[in-house]
Amino acid sequence: MSGEIWNRVLEKLARTGPFREVREGLEGGSVAVHGLRGSLGAFLLAFLVREGKGPRLAIAPEKGAEQLRGDLEVLLGKDMVSYLPPLCLRPGEERLPSLEAVGLRVEALVRLAARRPGVVVVPLGAVAEPTLPPQHMGRYLLRLRVGEEVDMEELMEKLVEGGYERVPMVAAPGQFGVRGGILDVFPFTEGLPVRAEFWGDMVDSLRRFDVSSQRSMEFVDEVLIPPARELVVTEDVWDRLEEEAGRWGLEGLRERASRRAYWEGMEAYLPLVYPERALVLDYLDPGDVVFLEDSERISAEVEEELESLRELGLPLEAFRPSPEEMEDRLNRLRRICHVTFSSHEGEVVRFSSQEPGGFGGDIARARKAVGRWVAEGYRVVVACGHPAQAERVAEALEDEGVEVGVGDLGGGFVFPQGDLVLLTEGEFFRRPFRRSRPPKFQGGTPIPDITALRRGDLVVHEDYGIGRFLGVEGMEVGGVRGDFLIVEYRDGDRLYVPVEQLARVQKYQGLLKIQPPLTKLGGAEWERVKARVKRAARQMAGELLKLYATRMAKPGHAFSPDTPWQAELEFSFPCEETPDQLEAARQIKEDMEQPVPMDRLLCGDVGFGKTEVAIRAAFKAVMDG
Incomplete structure (x- = not known):
């Protein structure tokens, strides 16, 4: 329903003079615009993207870029918007870039390299940062299709060169694993890891699967696998890095490169690694459209970056482009420049918009x-x-x-x-706008059923009952090597559980500190226990149904719907509510308006906003006398 509202708003704006002027102006080259207040700029870009007029790239100061990204996700959908954050990594810093930054950057570069529809939002700090050249991205952008033949050894070699980590079981983006004729890989461009099954050298099937349960989610015909980082490490890369370090007099770097071992923070030397110093702008074709928010700031941002490198005593021309080089790259593109001054020379499309002002909860x-x-x-x-x-x-x-x-x-x-x-x-409301955004790419979450276990702990297998965990062991079965949980049962019998079936095993949680007896493998004991528990559960469910039926039959007080005073109180809170707070308050008020006794428990940790929800309910009760 909300998507329909934004579609109708875009249709209305598409008929306005300024929107048509920008679209027509791009036919002849670049366009300057003035007066885009609030989210109006996002509506303009969404309109142009839907019309097939671009832009491919939207550049804005960091805070504005975050807002623009979120606005475009609302108007176009999240799958149409990518974000390329800065790495913020200086030469000499011994740290890895965050998984979130690496994942977002790779995803954005793939959108540009593969000419996928949509727009990439770039904060100013990332525009002048060197990246993986487009031709190298094309070389390591792997495509698997069902029915095609692929050399498995060559594929694994390219994955390793492209920064993928080989692991026994895939749990996070940037990892891959091989078991016999099965390849699991988790590209940054996929929401779930992909399992490729081979018949000889032919890709027999491709399917996405769940990390925790290892169960297949959906079959696909094709998957795109980009490099897992912008620094693709090959022998040629080591040779060039050593050569360039010597050329610029960076002896410490030259000596380190001669060891041929990746180190944390190596991405800061990307400008020396490839023969071509590439920027994100180099992923655009001549004539592509780019949006520049506060275009006057780009040169200033480049100068600030050069000054910070100058303070480190580094050769500037080796690490960053000059303002003139940046201007040359931009000149080959069509630009929508949002100018901040109405006195800008030349023709300007003027949007006579204003900020609406705030109401402060009134x-x-x-x-x-x-x-x-x-x-x-x-x-x-x-x-x-x-x-x-x-x-x-x-x-x-x-x-x-x-x-x-x-x-x-x-x-x-x-x-x-x-x-x-x-x-x-x-x-x-009386609060500034803040958009909360959980990380899109996170490290693998350890599976509790393994990491919470220690040798000797009691576990429960849903099919075989209570046993004792003895550890994890690698074994070869039917010519395929894999990892197995070892669970010991009564009389020393052992069960070997493949890690792919972890969802069937959990740690034993007893209410009393009494050790239960181990189950006998192969007997009917565990089935009798499960049947007894099912009977007890059915009996408890029946008692609860009877209790709640009795409560529902008794009359209660139905509170009146919210009054304007209730709305004014809720608007006056200074802190932004979380989605859970809003949902809890809505459900509690719905309960209060029913003519039956209310039965609800509000749970939350200290400081998580229970009192604010309770105040709303109390105020509603007071307003009803």
Whole structure:
């Protein structure tokens, strides 16, 4: 439903003069624009992407880039937007770049290299950072298709050169594992690892699988496997790094490169590794469109980067492009330049937008402003980051003729040329806009059933019962080598459980500190235990159903729906609610409005916002007398 709202807004904006001018201006070259307030710039870019007019790349200061990324994800969908963060790695720093940064960068470069539809958002700090040259990306961008023949040894060699880590069992992006004719690999471009089964040299099947259960999720016909990092380490790379270090008088680096061993922080020397010093701009074809937010800042950003390298005593021309080189690269592209001054020389497409101002949680003030805009002929749309928040805003403004949609947009605007007002949570509440974003790429989460176990711990196998964990051992079965959990049962019998079946084993959790007897393998004892537990569970379920049926039959007090005062109280909280807080408050108030006794427990750790939820419920009760 919310997607339909943003589609309708984009359709309305597409008919406005400034939007048409930008689209037509790109036919002849570059375009300068002025006056894009709030999220209006994201609407312009989303419109152009849908029209097939680009841009391929959107460059903005770091804070603005994060907001632009989030706004475009709302308007275009997350699968159409990539983000290329800076590595923020200086020569001499002994640390690995974060998995999140590496994964996002590889994903963004693959989108550009493969000419996939969508847009890549780049903060200014990443524009001048050297990266893997496009021709090298093409060389190590592997494609597996069902039915095609692939040399397994050559494939594994390229995966290792491309930065993949070989492990017994794949658990995180950037890893691969081989067992007989099966290859598991977790590329950064896939949400799940992929299992390729070979029949000789032919790819027999490809399927995505779940890391924890090892179960297949879906079959695919093709998978793209990019390098796992921008530094592809080959013998030629070592030779060139050693040669370039000697050329620039970096003796410490030359000596280290001669050891032929990767070290943490080596990515900082990317500019010396490849014959061509490539930037993300080199992934664009001449004539591609790039959006520049605050274009005057690019040269200043490059100068700041050069100054920081100068302080380290490094040869600047070896590590970063000059401002002139950056300008040359940009000149071969068509640009949409958002200029900050209306006095900019040359033709400018002017967007007469303004910021709507904030209401600070004052509902009466918000209703008055919205009513005035509606009376003046504006279409008013409110964007909320969570369905519960959208529901609350819709109730507060239900008589004002506004549309409310779910979308975590960064800033509102008033756009007279389109008779449109967009409001966001930032305008409604007494708090600045903050978009929480969990990491997209994370290290492998250890499987609790293994990492929580120590030799001698009791475990329960769902098919064989209680046994004692003796460890993990590698074995070869039927010509295929794999890892097995060893579980000992009564009389010394042993069960060997393949790691692929870990989901069937869990640590024994008893209520009392009494050691239960081990189960006898091959007997009916465990089946009798399971049958007895099932009977007890059914009996308990019946008792609970009877108890709740009795409670539901008794009358309770049905509280009235939320009042305007309730909405005003909730808007006044200074802290941004979490999605769980909003959902808990919504469910509690729904319970309170039912004519039956309420039965709900609110759980949460210290400081997680239980009191704020309770205050809302208490206020609702007080308002009903």
